[in-house]
Ligand code: GTP
Ligand code: SPV
């Protein structure tokens with residue numbers, strides 16, 4: 001097969017010339033194609049069948065033990081000018097980067113099949129959607145892309161109509177961490193990834209395209225590509241407000257996106273609808289509001305901690321047709337992970353060895369499930385709406401054991417941009433490296449912004465224009481800990497209490513308590529019926545430590561200063577104002 005688009009045929013031919021595959025397969029996305037690929041992967045051990053009575057259609061993939069997470073130190077943004085990538089990215093000159101990675105691609109597909117995956121990020125008929133083509137030698141990547149994107153014939157038809165697409169070239173290589181790079185060429189709308197089969201490194205539609213390349217395009221075209229979940233909250237009167245929330249990797253997006261209201265709220269008729277759990281593309285609509293789509297079609301979610309209690313919607317979603325990566329298995333071949341809390345026990349760990357908690361956990365801390373969004377009971381029909389959903393509130397949040405209260409509101413858009421730019425969070429297992437280290441992660445985009453953060457903050461500020469109906473901006477922290485090291489806030493479903501307060505703010509129904517960090521709730525305005533909080537919890541979740549915040553403001557100032565003169569003056573002024581308040 002070839003395409004009607006000559007530039008696509010030519011690129012595939014050039015890549016084949018370089019990589020020397022035994023065969024070329026153009027993916028049409030059909031069920032027959034998927035079944036054949038799956039049979040092939042079951043036969044060669046890439047996939048292992050799970051218990052088909054309890055988990056029909058589901059499989060397990062065990063990755064190479066050195067290939068379990070994103071590799072930020074090997075991820076590059078290759079702009080012609082180093083300054084355009086910014087201090088927030090690792091940079092390499094495009095010519096050097098191409099030479100380095102093409103040397104790895106040279107002949108790398110000998111004995112393998114080259115798959116051509118045309119895909120669309122976003123509903124196939126949405127003007128907000130963007131298309132790409134990933135070339136890969138990994139059938140596991142094909143299977144995951146089929147769940148995570150709109151992949152195959154309809155995407156190819158759109159690409160042929162539009163005549164352009166983002167190019168992504170991927171090979172698992174030898175899975176050698178010393179021969180691994182994830183490179184982005186925003187000016188060429190090109191991605192090259194070698195040596196990893198892991199999600200964010202290998203499913204190029206996801207972080208590489210939908211965030212790093214798309215953020216560059218979004219800046220040029222006047223929209224935003226963000227690391228955000230999107231959810232809808234329907235109140236008992238039937239009105240739905242949409243909220244987009246940016247939390248860093250493994251900091252609660254999937255869980256919030258699939259939230260099930262606490263008992264009292266359910267009784268009153270509240271509903272939460274899932275639009276997306278990881279990426280949000282939004283742009284101003286004709287009425288001045290920001291309209292958002294989820295560019296993805298599936299969830300690539302963190303398995304550990306997912307239980308009937310913490311995230312029933314996720315658990316319901318993954319009962320069938322799910323690819324599990326790096327989880328443990330029980331004696332009767334069901335998937336298992338720490339915190340699944342279903343009364344079962346693991347027999348085999350994620351490396352396929354007999355489970356021994358003294359050696360390693362049963363599931364890798366960054367083990368994941370890949371599943372179609374359509375299997376999620378709370379998935380909203382509006383997720384397929386080509387116009388997107390209007391956003392009432394934007395929420396920023398990090399994993400902060402100390403200092404940061406449960407929730408506060410930014411005074412206005414500019415302050416909101418500063419609150420996003422100043423975000424800090426403790427690192428997680430989603431990327432290789434130390435876990436639990438506090439770092440600045442502006443808008444949860446530190447690993448994902450395809451250009452200089454100084455310009456990115458400027459782009460955010462630019463949305464404040466006459467006629468704009470911008471969302472209110474909030475900051476949350478579900479992860480504040482007490483002196484005993486335990487979380488002070490119950491989190492999960494109870495987070496709806498905080499979201500309800502935000503909606504009441506949007507609707508002008510409740511007041512605030514103004515403080516130097518922003519507007520805090522008046523505690524009586526938050527519905528805490530059924531939640532028991534200790535005195536320590538009350539004090540730390542709803543109070544502010546002025547001395548601690550002075551130090552935090554100084555640290556934010558030092559961080560922003562790293563961006564030098566390129567940092568927008570309006571953001572510097574806002575920072576000054578707050579530090580002196
Ligand atoms: P990525 O897919 O890496 O972008 O992660 P994510 O932001 O979607 O995070 P996810 O919802 O998968 O949550 C990651 C971890 O945080 C899981 O172990 C959750 O159980 C835990 N978590 C999520 N929400 C809460 C919460 O409200 N409170 C607490 N204490 N933990 C939470
Ligand atoms: C994240 O790390 O933020 C994820 C998983 O959502 S990955 O697709 O690997 O980036």
Ligand code: MN
Pocket residue numbers: 227248249250278
């Ligand atoms: Mn993510």
